[in-house]
Amino acid sequence: xxxxxxxxxxxxxxxxxxxxxxxxxxxxxxxxxxxxxxxxxxxxxxxxxxxxxxxxxxxxxxxxxxxxxxxxxxxxxxxxxxxxxxxxxxxxxxxxxxxxxxxxxxxxxxxxxxxxxxxxxxxxxxxxxxxxxxxxxxxxxxxxxxxxxxxxxxxxxxxxxxxxxxxxxxxxxxxxxxxxxxxxxxxxxxxxxxxxxxxxxxxxxxxxxxxxxxxxxxxxxxxxxxxxxxxxxxxxxxxxxxxxxxxxxxxxxx
Amino acid sequence: xxxxxxxxxxxxxxxxxxxxxxxxxxxxxxxxxxxxxxxxxxxxxxxxxxxxxxxxxxxxxxxxxxxxxxxxxxxxxxxxxxxxxxxxxxxxxxxxxxxxxxxxxxxxxxxxxxxxxxxxxxxxxxxxxxxxxxxxxxxxxxxxxxxxxxxxxxxxxxxxxxxxxxxxxxxxxxxxxxxxxxxxxxxxxxxxxxxxxxxxxxxxxxxxxxxxxxxxxxxxxxxxxxxxxxxxxxxxxxxxxxxxxxxxxxxxxx
Numbered sequence: 001x002x003x004x005x006x007x008x009x010x011x012x013x014x015x016x017x018x019x020x021x022x023x024x025x026x027x028x029x030x031x032x033x034x035x036x037x038x039x040x041x042x043x044x045x046x047x048x049x050x051x052x053x054x055x056x057x058x059x060x061x062x063x064x065x066x067x068x069x070x071x072x073x074x075x076x077x078x079x080x081x082x083x084x085x086x087x088x089x090x091x092x093x094x095x096x097x098x099x100x101x102x103x104x105x106x107x108x109x110x111x112x113x114x115x116x117x118x119x120x121x122x123x124x125x126x127x128x129x130x131x132x133x134x135x136x137x138x139x140x141x142x143x144x145x146x147x148x149x150x151x152x153x154x155x156x157x158x159x160x161x162x163x164x165x166x167x168x169x170x171x172x173x174x175x176x177x178x179x180x181x182x183x184x185x186x187x188x189x190x191x192x193x194x195x196x197x198x199x200x201x202x203x204x205x206x207x208x209x210x211x212x213x214x215x216x217x218x219x220x221x222x223x224x225x226x227x228x229x230x231x232x233x234x235x236x237x238x239x240x241x242x243x244x245x246x247x248x249x250x251x252x253x254x
Numbered sequence: 255x256x257x258x259x260x261x262x263x264x265x266x267x268x269x270x271x272x273x274x275x276x277x278x279x280x281x282x283x284x285x286x287x288x289x290x291x292x293x294x295x296x297x298x299x300x301x302x303x304x305x306x307x308x309x310x311x312x313x314x315x316x317x318x319x320x321x322x323x324x325x326x327x328x329x330x331x332x333x334x335x336x337x338x339x340x341x342x343x344x345x346x347x348x349x350x351x352x353x354x355x356x357x358x359x360x361x362x363x364x365x366x367x368x369x370x371x372x373x374x375x376x377x378x379x380x381x382x383x384x385x386x387x388x389x390x391x392x393x394x395x396x397x398x399x400x401x402x403x404x405x406x407x408x409x410x411x412x413x414x415x416x417x418x419x420x421x422x423x424x425x426x427x428x429x430x431x432x433x434x435x436x437x438x439x440x441x442x443x444x445x446x447x448x449x450x451x452x453x454x455x456x457x458x459x460x461x462x463x464x465x466x467x468x469x470x471x472x473x474x475x476x477x478x479x480x481x482x483x484x485x486x487x488x489x490x491x492x493x494x495x496x497x498x499x500x501x502x503x504x505x506x507x508x
Contacts, residue, residue, distance in 0.1 A: 063368060072357070083363045090356035102344035103326070109337045114317060 005236035007050035012057045019044040020071040022061060024051050025239060026225045028119075028173035030068040031215060032081040033088070035169040038211035040092045050236050082112075085166055097165040108167040111150060111159070118143020119174050125186045126177070126226050137188050140178075144191060147171065148199040157205055164209050172206050179203075180222035259490035261304035266311045273298035274325040276315060278305050279493060280479045282373075282427035284322040285469060286335040287342070289423040292465035294346045304490050336366075339420055351419040362421040365404060365413070372397020373428050379440045380431070380480050391442050394432075398445060401425065402453040411459055418463050426460050433457075434476035 005024065006012075021037065023030035023046050037044050049058055054065045061077030062069035069079045070087070078084050089097045098105055121140040124132055150159060158164040159171065181189035193200050206212055221239070228235035259278065260266075275291065277284035277300050291298050303312055308319045315331030316323035323333045324341070332338050343351045352359055375394040378386055404413060412418040413425065435443035447454050460466055475493070482489035 078360050079364065080367060083360050083367070086363075087356050087360040090359065102341050105344065106332050106337050106341040109340075110333065113334060113337070 003240070005048040005050040006055050007053040008055055010055050012055065013047065015071065015074040016045045021046050022058060022069040022071070022077075023048055023067050025236065026217075026222065027051070027067055028177055029066070029081040031173035031176075032170050033068040033070065033084045034215050035172065035211045036085045036088050036097065036166065038214060039097060039164070039169065039209075040088060040095065042088070042092055048236070052234060082170070085170065089166060095163070097160070097169070098167075099160070099165070108159070108165075111146070111167060112170050114146055115143050115171060115174075118146075122174060122178055122181070122189075125181055125189055126184060127230055129186075129230075132186075140189060144196055144199060147175075147202075148196055151198050151202055158202070164206065164211070168206060168209075169211070172212060175203055175206070176216065177222050179219040180226060183219055183223040184226060257494070259302040259304040260309050261307040262309055264309050266309065267301065269325065269328040270299045275300050276312060276323040276325070276331075277302055277321050279490065280471075280476065281305070281321055282431055283320070283335040285427035285430075286424050287322040287324065287338045288469050289426065289465045290339045290342050290351065290420065292468060293351060293418070293423065293463075294342060294349065296342070296346055302490070306488060336424070339424070343420060349417070351414070351423070352421075353414070353419070362413070362419075365400070365421060366424050368400055369397050369425060369428075372400075376428060376432055376435070376443075379435055379443055380438060381484055383440075383484075386440075394443060398450055398453060401429075401456075402450055405452050405456055412456070418460065418465070422460065422463075423465070426466060429457055429460070430470065431476050433473040434480060437473055437477040438480060 019037070019042060021030070021033055021044055023034060025048050034046070049055060049067065051065075051067070058065050058067075058069065060075070061071060062079035064079075066079060068081055068084055069077045070084045071077050072087075078087055085097075098108070117139045121136040121143070124136050125140070147159075154161075156162050159167045178189065178191065191200060191203075207216060217239075225235060225238060228238070273291070273296060275284070275287055275298055277288060279302050288300070303309060303321065305319075305321070312319050312321075312323065314329070315325060316333035318333075320333060322335055322338055323331045324338045325331050326341075332341055339351075352362070371393045375390040375397070378390050379394070401413075408415075410416055413421045432443065432445065445454060445457075461470060471493075479489060479492060482492070
């Protein structure tokens with residue numbers, strides 16, 4: 001475990017003899033894999049890295065230097081949040097985080113794909129305001145509409161069913177960050193509580209899922225990091241990551 | 255089955271009561287799903303569409319109007335070649351087209367991801383020569399190096415093992431098209447038979463896989479279509495698709 005985000009020149013800590021996840025504390029893609037590791041109660045450690053001054057060794061695990069990357073045995077890595085998460089769900093089958101139905105699995109993947117436009121619009125609104133157009137807001141709201149409609153159609157507490165699954169842990173990191181947009185002056189991007197009542201209920205339920213709760217950061221914290229990054233000087237170490245990050249395995253529903 | 259590529263204004267043929275794949279005869283992504291349907295000997299029909307003048311109904315199956323899209327029951331679709339192919343492999347498990355080992359499955363997905371740069375370089379070389387730089391050739395050759403190294407490491411006839419699998423059917427449509435590049439004047443993109451001896455042996459083996467053979471088009475044909483598309487007037491209907499496309503299920507190793 002790293003208490004600070006490691007950067008160029010910092011040594012790679014010794015392999016801990018268990019899974020190790022390379023992440024960045026504010027990265028939504030890395031969060032996807034943190035949540036799945038937490039949900040499965042798999043022992044792991046996290047190494048946070050500075051994405052502006054990457055240590056050389058990250059490229060050994062992830063050819064483009066992206067996070068997350070999972071060191072599954074000493075010196076061997078898997079990159080890409082989706083590849084990691086499907087691997088974890090297949091390798092550590094309890095609890096299963098996907099439907100056994102091939103069609104539902106395909107529908108979940110299509111939902112992630114169809115939601116990706118809203119993610120891109122979020123990034124523009126958060127980090128590239130000058131490029132922001134009304135079409136971004138439309139795409140963002142289409143994403144919210146899509147999720148709400150899907151929750152209504154499925155009629156379950158979570159997208160996965162009555163327990164959260166891969167689909168929820170894949171979408172959630174973005175919903176967590178969407179709520180920082182109004183604090184960044186993007187009031188049009190606030191999630192309307194009456195129009196999106198079903199989605200808001202889902203968001204509140206997700207916040208209380210143990211795997212999510214232990215890694216959750218409030219909108220104010222996401223907004224603060226986003227502002228530092230927009231200014232060109234991301235404050236990677238603004239949190240004491242030894243305290244906020246769930247490094248110890250937790251029991252489900254503890 | 256459509257004998258010509260259907261376009262704006264053309265009616266959607268009646269649902270045939272079996273799987274239906276929306277495709278474009280020269281699209282490598284659509285070919286990925288054609289090959290998996292063939293390999294599994296699943297009865298299906300193909301509807302080819304004109305990607306420059308798309309019929310309205312394609313958007314019902316594929317939100318961005320991309321192919322392939324699979325109509326798995328009347329009026330209901332799955333889009334994206336990878337989502338379709340994993341669905342088919344889970345829904346129709348014989349023969350299985352993936353390793354049972356979660357790590358190998360993750361490695362296959364990473365290989366596809368790492369090869370994607372070479373695909374992008376191919377598109378630039380084939381369709382956007384003016385933008386072609388030496389870096390594209392480097393990226394292309396890195397992709398060839400990667401495949402050859404992977405074949406050497408795995409030591410099997412196919413990337414999947416001694417029988418071809420999803421990974422082979424996912425990569426193949428690009429290898430098929432790469433061989434058209436020298437005919438388009440991109441002689442630097444020719445696959446050197448001595449440097450890439452292992453890869454060339456693999457390419458020859460793949461050409462003889464029944465699922466591939468029945469849909470294979472020679473480099474000359476790909477070059478001809480590419481030239482028509484580069485001129486802004488893609489000749490979608492240059493082939494009699496009722497003859498070249500395998501619409502009837504075939505026995506494995508017939």
